[in-house]
Amino acid sequence: MDMRAHPLLELGEQYADLLAALDRGEALRRALALLADGSEVAWTACPDADGVLTLEQVTGDWTGVLRALQVPPNTGLTGKVFQAGRAEWVDDYFGSQEITHDFDRHMAGEKVRRVLAVPLLRDGEALGVLALGPREDGTFGDRDIDHASAVAAQAALAVSVAERARLSREIAVHEERRRMAADLHDSVGALLFAIGSGMADLAEVTKTDPELRARLERLQTQAAEATTALRDSLRTLRSSPAALALGVALRADCAAFADRTGLPAELVILDEDPPELAPSRSDVLLTAVREALLNVEKHAHAGAVTVSVQRRDPWLTIAVHDDGVGLGPGHTPGLGLTSTGEALARLGGSVRVVSDPDGGTIWRARLPC
Structure with missing residues (x-):
């Protein structure tokens, strides 16, 4: 057999080419x-x-x-x-x-x-x-x-x-770090709290034994120090670089939507570098996207959702695109969309919702960046 033509070798070469491309x-x-x-x-x-x-x-x-x-x-x-x-x-x-x-x-x-x-x-x-x-x-x-x-x-x-592959990897890493932080908070954090509370109760009932009470108080102090160290570590694990914070939060929102509804929700960042926003501006955008995803969940009867992020100076645009039933005739904005528009307008931005001619709805928010 000519090993040069073996399918596994060809597949290996294609895999190497793919890794090189990334x-x-x-x-x-x-x-x-x-x-x-x-x-x-x-x-x-x-x-x-x-x-x-x-x-x-x-x-x-x-x-x-x-x-x-x-x-x-x-x-x-x-x-x-x-x-x-x-x-x-x-x-x-x-x-x-x-x-x-x-x-x-x-x-x-x-x-x-x-x-x-x-x-x-x-x-x-x-x-x-x-x-x-x-x-x-x-x-x-x-x-x-x-x-x-x-x-x-x-x-x-x-x-x-x-660069987009690198960005996706970095966002995934920070998502995993946040998940680990939540798990540690719920497990180790709760355990340390229980230990500290238990030793405090024991210290109260051992007042007649000064030596035992002193040992329990030392252990209680050490448990408090461990809790403080854990809290600092969790804060570090949860934090994301400013340039990744928006992408990490949006990926988490897509994952939460998928968990709630069972529908696939994909985040697509259309630039090599993610947008970097002040926390106050980022909070407004994230609240708006969550409202848009909630509307998809309630009204769209969709099979899939895509959230895309694109920066074209001086604008940052986030779109939520579903493949559902689209807007009905005579559609008027509800309270949520109106509130979103007002919040974005205060920052110089805007929001618009239209039916996609190919099916579904496109929600698009713009904000100066």
């Missing part, structure tokens, strides 16, 4: 392998919150000076392409008047003669830059530019998928 670093390494041959330098650069790019992945380099190199906005060809959001190239790197020359020393050390850079774009947002630096003289042609742009488009998609 790993941001591996996706970028594969993109560089498609972009450059052995005689060329290539790199990916990704921005921080201030727009400063860092060369995260480098291939084909000799000196190591490019690794982790930081590129301020609009400097060099890499910084320029990130700011412009379009492919650019220079056929004579050191003689070009179109770029700054902050990194001439680095390029000279790597013997780079020319550079082609393309942005990693996804839904109009620049995620980084993919760049190629051949060591021989020449000119970039249309085929080079089209190839680099195609690789960058696939890399941007892979990065987007990987």
Whole structure:
């Protein structure tokens, strides 16, 4: 049997490809392998919150000076392409008047003669830059530019998928931590309370034995200290980073809805980075989503529900979409929807409910972020 064609081996290769697609670093390494041959330098650069790019992945380099190199906005060809959001190239790197020359020393050390850079774009947002630096003289042609742009488009998609997978994993981890905190509170917390109360009762009935009473009081103090330590640990377990708090809470609301109704409820976050809101604004949104899910439970006769979150500056939009019967003729907002609209309006937001032409209802809230 030709083992190369064995179905299990093919399945293993597909599984490896899937894991690679969910790993941001591996996706970028594969993109560089498609972009450059052995005689060329290539790199990916990704921005921080201030727009400063860092060369995260480098291939084909000799000196190591490019690794982790930081590129301020609009400097060099890499910084320029990130700011412009379009492919650019220079056929004579050191003689070009179109770029700054902050990194001439680095390029000279790597013997780079020319550079082609393309942005990693996804839904109009620049995620980084993919760049190629051949060591021989020449000119970039249309085929080079089209190839680099195609690789960058696939890399941007892979990065987007990987980031969403990372976010889903982090939300799942924090959900599990909150579940563990609740379990510990109900079990260990209740046990410590019972121990402390029992020792307090014993101390009352042993007043005639000072030594025994003193020992019980010491044990009571230790139980109180253990309770305080447990409370601090539970607070840490329950807490989520600000950037994950909304996603964790919405996932919990979807799970609670599914538990109550037996209907599947899925949370979909449509951005690589979850929205970050002040607690007061987040509370208003969460209350609104819970009201929407309650309405689905009461009136929709749905088979499934999807809650989606999307940020398109300056708006954060949360939609609750069910596949139920839709809005009846002459539908008028009830007290819950009216109260939700008023609460969101006080924060500059709004809420709208419409029937989906394909069936069901779409509840959509918007809030400035």
